[in-house]
Amino acid sequence: MKKLVSFVLAALMLFSLASCSKSSIPVIGISQYGEHESLDNCRTGFLDGLKGAGLVEGKDFTVNYQNAGFDDNITTQIAQNFAANDVAMMVAIATPSATACYAAAEDKNIPVIFTAITDPVKARLDSGNITGTSDKLPVEAQLDLIRKLQPDAKTIGIIYTTSEPNSVSAIAEYEAKAPEYGFTIEAVGVTAQSEVTMAADTLISKNVDCMSNLTDNNVVGVLAGILEKTNEAGIPVYGSEVEQVKKGCVAAAGIDYIELGKQTGAMAAKILRGEAVASDIPYETISEYGIYTNTPAAEALGIDIPADITAKAIESAE
Amino acid sequence: MLNLIISTLTEGFIYALLAYGIFITYKILDFPDLTVDGSFPLGAAVTAVVINNGVNPFLALLISVAVGALAGLCTGLIHVRLKVRDLLAGIITMTALFSVNLQIAGSNMSIIGIDTIFRLMPFGDMPQIYRKLIVSLILAIIVKIILDLYFKTQNGLLLRSVGDNENLVCTLGIDNGNMKILGLVIANALVALCGSVVCQQQQSFSATMGTGQMVFGLAAVIIGTTIFKKMSFVKGTTAVMVGSIVYKACIQTAITLGLPANLMKLITAVLFLLILVLGNLPSKGGRKHA
Structure with missing residues (x-):
C-alpha cells in the first residue's frame, strides 16, 4: 500500500511538473x-x-x-x-x-x-x-474527368465504409450527381478493412466499367490489393487525391491536403x-482542386489521356 | 491543473457506470461479455436520435437503459437458450449491434447546441466543467448505491452465487440460466446508460465509439479490485469506480507528459502494469486473474 501511495504521489508530481512549464x-x-x-x-x-x-x-x-x-x-x-x-x-x-x-x-x-x-x-x-x-471531395470534377477518359463507361463502382461519415455523404453526392454525367453508381458498403478486397471482387463480378475511390481510410489502406485485382480484370480505378494516383490509380480530381x-x-x-x-x-x-494522372497506369489499361487533361495535370506520375 | 483533475474525475465517474456493468459480468458471473462494444454505442445512438427529436435528455437516459437491457437479453438468450458459448454469444450480439447502431443513428450524429442532462441541471451560471463533475458524480453514486442494495437482496445474493458456485444455485431449485440472463441484462443496461451519458457529454455519437470499451472495463475492474484487494471492507462497486478513475488518469498523464503520440498506448500499458505490480498482483494462485 505504501508503494502504491508513493507511486500515485510520484505520478501527481510528474503531472504538475508537466503542466507548470507554461510561458507567455x-x-x-x-x-x-x-x-x-x-x-x-x-x-x-x-x-x-x-x-x-x-x-x-x-x-x-x-x-x-x-x-x-x-x-x-x-x-x-x-x-x-x-x-x-x-x-x-x-x-x-x-x-x-x-x-x-x-x-x-x-x-x-x-x-x-x-x-x-x-x-x-x-x-x-x-x-x-x-x-x-x-x-x-470535388465529385463533379471527378465525374467529368472519368467521362472524358472513358467516353463509353456506364457504371462506376465505389467501395465505402458504412461507419465513415465522410464516405457516406460522398456516396450520397455521387448518386445524386452521377445521372447528369450518364453514370450509374454501384456502391458496396463494408464495415472493416478485411472486407474491402472482397467488395472489390463483388464489383468486378458485376462488370463495372471503372471504380472510383473516396478518401475512405479502410479502402485507401488496402489500395494495392484492390489495384492488383482490378488491373487483372482490366478495370481502371480513379483516386481521390494525389497519393492514390502515385500508388497506381489512373487519375484523380482531388484535394491537396x-x-x-x-x-x-x-x-x-x-x-x-x-x-x-x-x-x-x-x-x-477548398476552391482549388488538382487533376492528377498516372500515364503508365492509363496506358496499361488502354486509356488515352487527352492532351488537354495532361496539360492541366498538376502532377503526372511516370 | 485543477481543471485537469476535475475533467479526469468526471471521465472516471462517467465510465464507472460501464465498469459496474463489466464488474457484474466478468467478476460476478465469470462471463466475458463482448456485447459491451456494441451496447455502449447503442445507448449513445439511441440518445443522439431521441434528443435530436426533442425528447427530454433525462428520459433519454432511461430509454438507453431499456435498449441496453434488450441487448443483454439477446446475448443471454443466445448463450443460455441456444447454448452458444459465452464469448461467441457476446460477439454475435456485438456484431449485429454494429449494423443496428448504423441504422439508428448513421455513422455519426451531432447533438451540439441541444440541451443535455448537464445543461438542464438547475445550477445557475455554473461552468460546464463543474456541472459535468457534479452530475457524473451523482450518477455514479446513485447507481452504486442501487447496485449495493440489490446485491444484498435475496435475488442479488443468488446472482452473486451463480459465478461462484453453480451447484449451490441448482440445489436451491433456481434456474442458473435465468440468473445469468438477468445479470447480462443489468450489465448491458448500465453499459448503455454510460453510452448515453458519454454521448451527452461529448455531444456526439460515432459508430466506432464502442471499440475498446470492453478492454477499458476489464482494466478498470482489475485495477480497482487489485488496489483494494487487502481491504475487504471496500465494496466491489467502490473499487471499480476507483479503477475507472485510475485508468482515465493514466491516459491523461500520458497526454500531459506530451509523449510522442504514437507511443501513447505503450506508455498507458506500462502505467497499468506498474499499478498492477505495485498493487501486488494476486499471489497464491487464486482463480480469476488479469
Missing part, C-alpha cells in the same frame, strides 16, 4: 484524429500556413501536438487537456477531434479551428466560436493576431 507564448493545441497521410499533410500544411502569414514557431506560438490514434475516447481527453491548460487555440483535424474540442472549449470560449471535415453543417460545427475548412492545411493556417493566423474572431468567419471549402 500562446500555445496552439493540435488534436489529430489519427496517423494518416492525408491528416498528416493537413497538419504540415497548417504549420506552413501560419509561417506564410508571418508567425514564427517558438516566438509567436508554440505547438502542443496530440494524436488520438483513431480512438474516440482519447479525443475527449486530449480536448479536456487543452482546455485545462488554457491553450490559445485548438486545432482539430477530422470530425471526432473537432466535436470533442468544441465540447471541451465551450466554458472557456477557446477558439476551435477545424480541418478535414466533409460536412461541418451536419456535424453542427458551423456556428459558435469555431471555424475551419472542409475537405469535401497540404493546400487545405495552408488555407486553414491562414485563417488561424488572423484569429491569433486578433484581427478576426472565429465565430465571425464562416467555414471555407
Whole structure:
C-alpha cells in the first residue's frame, strides 16, 4: 500500500511538473484524429500556413501536438487537456477531434479551428466560436474527368465504409450527381478493412466499367490489393487525391491536403493576431482542386489521356 | 491543473457506470461479455436520435437503459437458450449491434447546441466543467448505491452465487440460466446508460465509439479490485469506480507528459502494469486473474 501511495504521489508530481512549464507564448493545441497521410499533410500544411502569414514557431506560438490514434475516447481527453491548460487555440483535424474540442472549449470560449471535415453543417460545427475548412471531395470534377477518359463507361463502382461519415455523404453526392454525367453508381458498403478486397471482387463480378475511390481510410489502406485485382480484370480505378494516383490509380480530381492545411493556417493566423474572431468567419471549402494522372497506369489499361487533361495535370506520375 | 483533475474525475465517474456493468459480468458471473462494444454505442445512438427529436435528455437516459437491457437479453438468450458459448454469444450480439447502431443513428450524429442532462441541471451560471463533475458524480453514486442494495437482496445474493458456485444455485431449485440472463441484462443496461451519458457529454455519437470499451472495463475492474484487494471492507462497486478513475488518469498523464503520440498506448500499458505490480498482483494462485 505504501508503494502504491508513493507511486500515485510520484505520478501527481510528474503531472504538475508537466503542466507548470507554461510561458507567455500562446500555445496552439493540435488534436489529430489519427496517423494518416492525408491528416498528416493537413497538419504540415497548417504549420506552413501560419509561417506564410508571418508567425514564427517558438516566438509567436508554440505547438502542443496530440494524436488520438483513431480512438474516440482519447479525443475527449486530449480536448479536456487543452482546455485545462488554457491553450490559445485548438486545432482539430477530422470530425471526432473537432466535436470533442468544441465540447471541451465551450466554458472557456477557446477558439476551435477545424480541418478535414466533409460536412461541418451536419456535424453542427458551423456556428459558435469555431471555424475551419472542409475537405469535401470535388465529385463533379471527378465525374467529368472519368467521362472524358472513358467516353463509353456506364457504371462506376465505389467501395465505402458504412461507419465513415465522410464516405457516406460522398456516396450520397455521387448518386445524386452521377445521372447528369450518364453514370450509374454501384456502391458496396463494408464495415472493416478485411472486407474491402472482397467488395472489390463483388464489383468486378458485376462488370463495372471503372471504380472510383473516396478518401475512405479502410479502402485507401488496402489500395494495392484492390489495384492488383482490378488491373487483372482490366478495370481502371480513379483516386481521390494525389497519393492514390502515385500508388497506381489512373487519375484523380482531388484535394491537396497540404493546400487545405495552408488555407486553414491562414485563417488561424488572423484569429491569433486578433484581427478576426472565429465565430465571425464562416467555414471555407477548398476552391482549388488538382487533376492528377498516372500515364503508365492509363496506358496499361488502354486509356488515352487527352492532351488537354495532361496539360492541366498538376502532377503526372511516370 | 485543477481543471485537469476535475475533467479526469468526471471521465472516471462517467465510465464507472460501464465498469459496474463489466464488474457484474466478468467478476460476478465469470462471463466475458463482448456485447459491451456494441451496447455502449447503442445507448449513445439511441440518445443522439431521441434528443435530436426533442425528447427530454433525462428520459433519454432511461430509454438507453431499456435498449441496453434488450441487448443483454439477446446475448443471454443466445448463450443460455441456444447454448452458444459465452464469448461467441457476446460477439454475435456485438456484431449485429454494429449494423443496428448504423441504422439508428448513421455513422455519426451531432447533438451540439441541444440541451443535455448537464445543461438542464438547475445550477445557475455554473461552468460546464463543474456541472459535468457534479452530475457524473451523482450518477455514479446513485447507481452504486442501487447496485449495493440489490446485491444484498435475496435475488442479488443468488446472482452473486451463480459465478461462484453453480451447484449451490441448482440445489436451491433456481434456474442458473435465468440468473445469468438477468445479470447480462443489468450489465448491458448500465453499459448503455454510460453510452448515453458519454454521448451527452461529448455531444456526439460515432459508430466506432464502442471499440475498446470492453478492454477499458476489464482494466478498470482489475485495477480497482487489485488496489483494494487487502481491504475487504471496500465494496466491489467502490473499487471499480476507483479503477475507472485510475485508468482515465493514466491516459491523461500520458497526454500531459506530451509523449510522442504514437507511443501513447505503450506508455498507458506500462502505467497499468506498474499499478498492477505495485498493487501486488494476486499471489497464491487464486482463480480469476488479469
